[in-house]
Amino acid sequence: MAHSHQVGRESPRLNGLENVPRPFLIGVAGGTASGKTSVCAKIMEQLGQAAVESRSRQVCIISQDAFYRNLNPEEHQRAIRGNFNFDHPDAFDTNLMYKTMQDIAANKTVEIPTYDYVTHKREDTGQVLYPADVVLLEGILVFYFPELRDMFHMKLFVDTDPDTRLSRRVLRDIKERGRDLEKILHQYTSLVKPAFEEFCLPTKKYADVIIPRGADNTVAIDLIVQHIQELMRPNRQNRRRYNSESLVGRPH
Numbered sequence: 001m002a003h004s005h006q007v008g009r010e011s012p013r014l015n016g017l018e019n020v021p022r023p024f025l026i027g028v029a030g031g032t033a034s035g036k037t038s039v040c041a042k043i044m045e046q047l048g049q050a051a052v053e054s055r056s057r058q059v060c061i062i063s064q065d066a067f068y069r070n071l072n073p074e075e076h077q078r079a080i081r082g083n084f085n086f087d088h089p090d091a092f093d094t095n096l097m098y099k100t101m102q103d104i105a106a107n108k109t110v111e112i113p114t115y116d117y118v119t120h121k122r123e124d125t126g127q128v129l130y131p132a133d134v135v136l137l138e139g140i141l142v143f144y145f146p147e148l149r150d151m152f153h154m155k156l157f158v159d160t161d162p163d164t165r166l167s168r169r170v171l172r173d174i175k176e177r178g179r180d181l182e183k184i185l186h187q188y189t190s191l192v193k194p195a196f197e198e199f200c201l202p203t204k205k206y207a208d209v210i211i212p213r214g215a216d217n218t219v220a221i222d223l224i225v226q227h228i229q230e231l232m233r234p235n236r237q238n239r240r241r242y243n244s245e246s247l248v249g250r251p252h
């Protein structure tokens with residue numbers, strides 16, 4: 001599919017009009033394996049940012065999973081057996097998540113924790129995230145917490161058929177998250193599916209745009225990308241400022 005123009009290459013920087021908040025925060029919710037990460041990756045790619053080195057990136061993606069809280073020894077044992085509920089809002093370090101998003105909104109450089117799905121633990125070192133023009137936060141419960149939900153300037157919900165999600169989750173969790181089929185199905189039926197219905201699905205109503213079929217929905221993704229580009233397109237007055245100075249104070 002042809003894309004009109006790619007932000008960050010020939011086009012001016014994504015700093016935008018005075019009335020467009022910077023960074024522009026986009027929340028991307030949806031059930032497990034619905035394609036949230038894939039949709040974000042496509043948006044980033046179509047904004048011409050996929051190949052940009054992290055320090056200079058104007059668009060970046062954060063996963064809510066980075067903010068899973070540290071478990072106590074008893075919880076950790078349950079996690080190993082597939083009996084800890086990672087789909088419940090209590091599984092997250094909401095204070096850290098909210099504080100980090102506030103810092104991002106204030107254009108601060110932050111450290112995003114790195115979460116290891118195999119060990120169910122946060123790694124010792126996180127990832128540095130520099131101020132960006134567009135920040136996407138994807139996760140099953142990004143619209144659940146009102147303080148977080150209210151921070152987003154655009155809210156997307158990826159709506160993929162549950163059978164498709166389960167089959168993708170099985171393949172992914174075996175390949176990438178060190179699981180066996182029996183534990184995946186046990187966790188899914190006892191915890192993941194009920195929590196999806198109780199906590200995630202009811203947040204669909206907060207979405208500005210619902211994306212059926214996830215990353216396969218190129219029409220929806222194109223429209224969203226065009227909208228972001230339109231919002232971020234500098235006016236003539238701003239264009240002069242871009243040519244003479246960086247608005248970000250970040251190395252290129």
Ligand SMILES: Nc1ncnc2c1ncn2[C@@H]1O[C@H](COP(=O)(O)OP(=O)(O)O)[C@@H](O)[C@H]1O
Binds near residue numbers: 038168169214216
């Ligand atoms: N449209 C698609 N077609 C085939 N596989 C897909 C598609 N979208 C996502 N996947 C695969 O499904 C799994 C979950 O996708 P992902 O984007 O990580 O979902 P989420 O972030 O919602 O968990 C991944 O292994 C991914 O490669």
Ligand SMILES: O=c1ccn([C@@H]2O[C@H](COP(=O)(O)O)[C@@H](O)[C@H]2O)c(=O)[nH]1
Binds near residue numbers: 033068086119120
């Ligand atoms: O240690 C863990 C942490 C999380 N999970 C599962 O991950 C998904 C959320 O990630 P998606 O990429 O959105 O699928 C959630 O459903 C948890 O059950 C896990 O299994 N183990």
